[in-house]
Every structure is written in C-alpha cells, then in structure tokens.
Amino acid sequence: YSEEGWITPPWSGEIIEDKIYGRGSTDMKCGTSASIWTYIILNKFKTKFSGKLTLTCVSDEETFGPWGSRWLIDNEPEVLGDCCLNGEPSSPFTIRYGEKGLLWLTFKVQTDGSHGAYTHLSKSATLVATDLIQELKSLEALDVEVPHELRKAQEKSATAFDQGMGVGAANIAPKVTLNIGTISGGLKNNMVPSECSFEADIRLPVGCNLDKIFNSIDEITKKFPEASMEQNMLNPPSHCNPDGDMMQILKSNVQDLRGFKPEPVVSLGGTDARLWRYKNIPAYVYGPTPTGMGSTNENVPIDDYLHLVKTHALSAYDYLTN
Incomplete structure (x- = not known):
C-alpha cells in the first residue's frame, strides 16, 4: 500500500x-x-x-x-x-x-474494430459497452417488495443510518444499486476499439426477486449481440x-x-x-x-x-x- x-x-x-x-x-x-x-x-x-x-x-x-x-x-x-x-x-x-446481497458480473464486448478515421466500418466496442452500462443502470429503478416489518424498521432508522454511513445511505438501502468497478478497452487513440470489458457490482436489497433481476439483465444483454456475460459471484x-x-x-x-x-x-x-x-x-x-x-x-x-x-x-x- x-x-x-x-x-x-x-x-x-x-x-x-x-x-x-x-x-x-x-x-x-x-x-x-x-x-x-x-x-x-x-x-x-x-x-x-x-x-x-x-x-x-x-x-x-x-x-x-x-x-x-x-x-x-x-x-x-x-x-x-x-x-x-x-x-x-x-x-x-x-x-x-x-x-444487501451482491451479484458480480463481467461483460465482454467484441467488434471488428478499425482505424479511428473509419468509424463507418465497425462499431466501437467501448461505445457499445457505454450503451450497455447505461441500460444496466435501469436495474436501479426496479421495484423491490421489502417485507412490511423490515420496511417499518428501515423507515424508523433512516436518520441513524445516514449518521453512521453517510447521507443517502438510508435512501439506497432498499434499492438495487449498480457500480462499474473496472473497465478496459482500446489500444490507441486513433483506433476504433475491437474489445472492451467491464465488471459490474450489483447490490441486491432484502426483498428483491432474484429471478426478476436475472430476467432483466438477460433482456438488456439481448439488445447487444456484441456482448457476452459471465457471472463471477452471487450472494443473496x-x-x-x-x-x-x-x-x-x-x-x-x-x-x-x-x-x-x-x-x-x-x-x-x-x-x-x-x-x-x-x-x-x-x-x-x-x-x-x-x-x-x-x-x-x-x-x-x-x-x-x-x-x-x-x-x-x-x-x-x-x-x-x-
């Protein structure tokens, strides 16, 4: 360190x-x-x-x-x-x-690539990845059915939660959140990248439906035929x-x-x-x-x-x- x-x-x-x-x-x-x-x-x-x-x-x-x-x-x-x-x-x-649970995913995007001046010849893997990430952000808007007794406890503890974990902590506790921990793509500034990979860290609140999460991710990924996905870890x-x-x-x-x-x-x-x-x-x-x-x-x-x-x-x- x-x-x-x-x-x-x-x-x-x-x-x-x-x-x-x-x-x-x-x-x-x-x-x-x-x-x-x-x-x-x-x-x-x-x-x-x-x-x-x-x-x-x-x-x-x-x-x-x-x-x-x-x-x-x-x-x-x-x-x-x-x-x-x-x-x-x-x-x-x-x-x-x-x-909250966690779901770690690795996405890889592959295109033909080309010279940076010939953007008409190939999609950019990094731009495809950017669009895919923006689509994945929609996961944060998914409805979560938090059990009544837990929702009641969360609402009561909001002030203490923010006091201990920083302002905004109570707001994201019952929600799905997305973080892109790493992203890598491209070889040189004057090239249309043919490869890009990124790692997604999705946090899953108590009460979320895992099938709903995976179905949503599958629907999003289908929009990007250039992309593949690998699940690295799931902790409910x-x-x-x-x-x-x-x-x-x-x-x-x-x-x-x-x-x-x-x-x-x-x-x-x-x-x-x-x-x-x-x-x-x-x-x-x-x-x-x-x-x-x-x-x-x-x-x-x-x-x-x-x-x-x-x-x-x-x-x-x-x-x-x-």
Whole structure:
C-alpha cells in the first residue's frame, strides 16, 4: 500500500489525538480484537452460562473466500450456535440485522474494430459497452417488495443510518444499486476499439426477486449481440428478526453505556454474518464507525474501541445467562 496521504505510516498503529491509525484499524482489527477480548473475559464466568461461547476468526472475509467461515460452517457446525455477534464496522448508532446481497458480473464486448478515421466500418466496442452500462443502470429503478416489518424498521432508522454511513445511505438501502468497478478497452487513440470489458457490482436489497433481476439483465444483454456475460459471484441478501433477543440486549447495553439506543438497519456491504443467516441463525453486527475504511488515514477512536469491547462482552454475557 502507498503511504501517500497518510498522516502516519499505514502499518504503524500509531495513536494520535486518542485515535488508533492504521490499515485495517476499523475494518477489521477493532471488531476482531473485541471478539477476542469478549472470549477471554467471559471465559472467567463460563460456569454461570446456560450455554457456551465459540470464537471464530478468519482471514478471507474480504474476498468472500472458501477457507474461512464458509469452511468452518461446512466442517465445524458448532460455530453456528444459536446466535452470532459480529464486530464489522457499523457505527455505534446502528445494529445490522441484515445485509444487501451482491451479484458480480463481467461483460465482454467484441467488434471488428478499425482505424479511428473509419468509424463507418465497425462499431466501437467501448461505445457499445457505454450503451450497455447505461441500460444496466435501469436495474436501479426496479421495484423491490421489502417485507412490511423490515420496511417499518428501515423507515424508523433512516436518520441513524445516514449518521453512521453517510447521507443517502438510508435512501439506497432498499434499492438495487449498480457500480462499474473496472473497465478496459482500446489500444490507441486513433483506433476504433475491437474489445472492451467491464465488471459490474450489483447490490441486491432484502426483498428483491432474484429471478426478476436475472430476467432483466438477460433482456438488456439481448439488445447487444456484441456482448457476452459471465457471472463471477452471487450472494443473496439476508436478514433476521430486527426485534430479536440479541437486538434488544445490544440496545439495552448501549443505552446503559452511551445513553442512546442504536437503530436496526440493513447493511449496504457484505459480511460473513450472512452465512449464519443463510442457516437461519440470527446474526447481528455492531461495530465501530467506518472512518477511512479501505482508504487513507483509516482510524478508530480509542473510546469507540473500548465501547465495542464492553458492549460485546456484556451482551454475550446477558445472552448466555438469560
């Protein structure tokens, strides 16, 4: 990683003005550390529990890899438990009970190509790709039937959602979104490109009909015979009860610790918590504010980190002694 733009070396973990700076400080060293400390602390009280606590730490969540949580769930079912508590960045003001799904697609456009002055001889692969991308933008206008109880929770939490994730987050949570992550085409300025490829990242809200999504994409792609499509990844959206036991426990403990109750929201990004929900295990995410996440000067305030440790430890204790 480049150190350009950082006020301190990105691997330093330096503390400046009561904030811990460094690559991964908020995503996901803070949450992972909170889970580890929760496990260490509660081990001293395990004789009081009516159940047990299992710690899961993996390294391939960011890439949705096969050798972390996916492998553990398939081969070590005890990690499922009855409830999952995760420390992914969420902001102290929100608790995630669900998350949008994702669909990653690669499109390739091929034409004959020609000299840049002879545009009458061939379509431009880059221009065809541009038109295709504009058509794909129409996916964002698809109607989504969000379940009533979830829509009610989303409307109630809109202010807290924007506070934690940036203004506009609540608006796109129940909608399909499209991002073109990469695009490549052309060899030289005076040539009509014969090839162009791009990668689409489509986020799928809770309640969306996957068949409707795929049918819409197929209809769009049919308009462009020069284009082919490959599906790279599909993670369906997931959710659990926005009023579940752990949700109520988390709210109560945050109220006692910080004087406010965090609101239940659906995550915009993906986490491994989805894998528990796919198995019908309620999974909740409560973590730090994603300040600088994946960017320069990523940091987490020490107070937020300690608050997260306290909240996770108290909530796991309450759940296991209830």
